[in-house]
Amino acid sequence: MIVLGIETSCDETSAALLVDGKAVSNVISSQLIHSSYGGVVPELASRAHLRLIIQVVEEALAGGGMKKGQIDGIAATRGPGLVGALLVGLSFGKALAFGLGIPFTAVNHMEGHLYSVFLEEEVPAYPFLALVVSGGHTMLVHVEAPFRQTVLGETRDDAAGEAFDKVAKMLGLGYPGGPAIDRLAREGDPAAIRFPRAFLEEGTLDFSFSGIKTSVLYYLRREGLGESGAARTLLDGKQMADICASFQAAIVDVLVAKATGAALRLGVTDIALVGGVSANSSLRRTLRDEAGKCGCRVFTPRSEYCMDNGAMIAYVGWMRLVRGLTSVYETPAAAYLELSGIAS
Numbered sequence: 609m610i611v612l613g614i615e616t617s618c619d620e621t622s623a624a625l626l627v628d629g630k631a632v633s634n635v636i637s638s639q640l641i642h643s644s645y646g647g648v649v650p651e652l653a654s655r656a657h658l659r660l661i662i663q664v665v666e667e668a669l670a671g672g673g674m675k676k677g678q679i680d681g682i683a684a685t686r687g688p689g690l691v692g693a694l695l696v697g698l699s700f701g702k703a704l705a706f707g708l709g710i711p712f713t714a715v716n717h718m719e720g721h722l723y724s725v726f727l728e729e730e731v732p733a734y735p736f737l738a739l740v741v742s743g744g745h746t747m748l749v750h751v752e753a754p755f756r757q758t759v760l761g762e763t764r765d766d767a768a769g770e771a772f773d774k775v776a777k778m779l780g781l782g783y784p785g786g787p788a789i790d791r792l793a794r795e796g797d798p799a800a801i802r803f804p805r806a807f808l809e810e811g812t813l814d815f816s817f818s819g820i821k822t823s824v825l826y827y828l829r830r831e832g833l834g835e836s837g838a839a840r841t842l843l844d845g846k847q848m849a850d851i852c853a854s855f856q857a858a859i860v861d862v863l864v865a866k867a868t869g870a871a872l873r874l875g876v877t878d879i880a881l882v883g884g885v886s887a888n889s890s891l892r893r894t895l896r897d898e899a900g901k902c903g904c905r906v907f908t909p910r911s912e913y914c915m916d917n918g919a920m921i922a923y924v925g926w927m928r929l930v931r932g933l934t935s936v937y938e939t940p941a942a943a944y945l946e947l948s949g950i951a952s
């Protein structure tokens with residue numbers, strides 16, 4: 609079965625082709641227009657998706673060496689995300705499926721991240737634990753079988769990626785901040801500054817990252833560096849690297865402790881690390897090391913499948929279509945969407 613997947617929930621316009629569950633192309637156009645704003649500007653994102661969508665889909669078809677008449681089904685993200693941005697890919701997917709007379713299925717973006725780990729050769733065995741870390745979400749999910757997933761804990765305030773982006777903005781590093789902090793942190797000392805780790809009350813698998821972000825802000829104020837990016841011009845490379853490494857360590861410590869604790873509690877041995885923040889080199893290394901000590905294995909997709917991408921949407925689309933799960937054309941875009949439950 610050949611499935612075209614379309615993703616436009618935030619600031620990546622992406623399309624991919626999947627043949628029997630294997631990605632044969634994955635075209636991602638990241639919008640650079642948001643960089644100077646320190647975050648995604650929804651209206652600009654929607655307009656950019658409109659400009660890019662046809663070209664991105666055509667490139668995905670050409671990359672897979674296919675003509676559109678060969679596609680068996682189309683999947684597009686319906687949420688969660690920016691409604692105006694979602695509408696572009698969702699409407700495009702529905703219209704193309706209607707025009708070609710083939711099945712259409714709407715996909716939950718977070719299921720896309722969750723099952724993106726199956727785009728690789730080495731895959732976790734069910735039941736497994738997933739740590740889903742992106743710009744909008746941070747969750748621990750128990751995945752018992754395909755589409756049988758339960759959210760065990762999630763962030764009560766900022767998502768991990770959001771904390772990276774907000775701290776990067778304070779430091780004058782632009783958007784998205786995660787990759788810049790990751791890069792700078794490699795030269796820094798993670799023990800230079802002790803930022804707080806919020807584990808919350810005993811036994812909870814929820815997260816909170818707004819405190820870490822605020823303590824970076826107070827640290828910068830105490831040092832006379834304000835919050836409008838002054839650090840970038842006033843600090844030397846080593847000081848910037850130390851702040852980045854110390855902040856990153858605070859985030860990574862909490863994510864890794866909660867994920868390994870949850871795996872032990874559930875008695876699962878396989879952990880999937882997915883979502884944009886899973887590209888973080890320190891998170892990958894630390895989770896692998898700590899999980900290894902508990903006898904667990906960690907599975908992480910390559911970085912083009914960690915960030916927002918059409919391949920993960922095509923994959924969940926394929927999982928749905930082979931089960932006969934299609935969506936009506938009236939399916940709306942949704943800013944918020946639950947992840948727990950079974951396929952509908």
Ligand code: KG4
Pocket residue numbers: 618741742743744745768769770772773784785786787790883884885886887888889914915916
């Ligand atoms: O999954 P994703 O592409 O989009 C959402 O669904 O939100 O995740 C984007 C997030 C951004 O916050 C970005 O800063 C973060 O992932 N990110 C990283 C890294 N690469 C991307 N965070 C930390 N380290 C990275 N290397």
Ligand code: ZN
Pocket residue numbers: 717721742743883884915916
């Ligand atoms: Zn995402």
